[in-house]
Amino acid sequence: MHPIQRQLRNDHHHLQLVLNCFSKEIDCFDFNAQQDPDMEVILNALDYVREYPDKWHHPAEDVIFNQLLAKKVKESKLIKKLEEEHNKISQETEKINQLFRAAAEDCIVPASDLVESARRYITLQRTHLEQENEIIYPLMDKLFGPDDWKEIEKKIEIQNDPLFNKPSKREFTQLYHHILELEKEREKES
Ligand SMILES: [Fe+2]
Ligand SMILES: [Fe+2]
Numbered sequence: 001m002h003p004i005q006r007q008l009r010n011d012h013h014h015l016q017l018v019l020n021c022f023s024k025e026i027d028c029f030d031f032n033a034q035q036d037p038d039m040e041v042i043l044n045a046l047d048y049v050r051e052y053p054d055k056w057h058h059p060a061e062d063v064i065f066n067q068l069l070a071k072k073v074k075e076s077k078l079i080k081k082l083e084e085e086h087n088k089i090s091q092e093t094e095k096i097n098q099l100f101r102a103a104a105e106d107c108i109v110p111a112s113d114l115v116e117s118a119r120r121y122i123t124l125q126r127t128h129l130e131q132e133n134e135i136i137y138p139l140m141d142k143l144f145g146p147d148d149w150k151e152i153e154k155k156i157e158i159q160n161d162p163l164f165n166k167p168s169k170r171e172f173t174q175l176y177h178h179i180l181e182l183e184k185e186r187e188k189e190s
Pocket of ligand 1: 132
């Protein structure tokens with residue numbers, strides 16, 4: 001597998017872990033939850049999405065998608081929709097970041113607004129990921145040869161994932177360990 005393709009796949013796995021972690025914190029807003037939501041975990045998770053998937057993963061996919069569109073694949077309509085969603089996701093990440101930051105800074109934001117926006121955001125991200133995993137990513141194996149990858153390499157520079165691959169700051173180191181713990185618990189439960 002080409003290193004770019006591998007990194008994109010790893011990114012999906014990692015983003016799923018971050019979304020699981022975010023989702024678990026959002027469940028803590030329920031009135032009968034056993035523990036309070038951890039605002040720091042939420043803000044760091046959203047910060048990561050802004051810093052890496054929105055900044056590197058989606059633009060890299062746009063390059064891949066354009067290479068697929070040039071081949072006039074029958075999935076073109078879905079590819080264009082997913083490409084448009086990249087902008088929408090970035091905007092939504094920004095909005096939700098601001099909303100939770102306002103709540104953390106003691107501005108009055110009803111918990112129901114936080115929960116509703118967060119769940120909508122998580123669904124948007126998860127549906128997007130699933131469609132890419134199930135329908136679009138397999139096209140890379142089927143349709144890309146060495147020449148395609150050469151073209152793609154010219155347009156994408158691999159970047160370091162600042163959370164899962166050498167955390168770039170203290171907040172991400174903490175979040176990384178938190179996510180590992182969470183996954184261990186999930187494994188025990190299943
Ligand atoms: Fe995408
Ligand atoms: Fe993706």
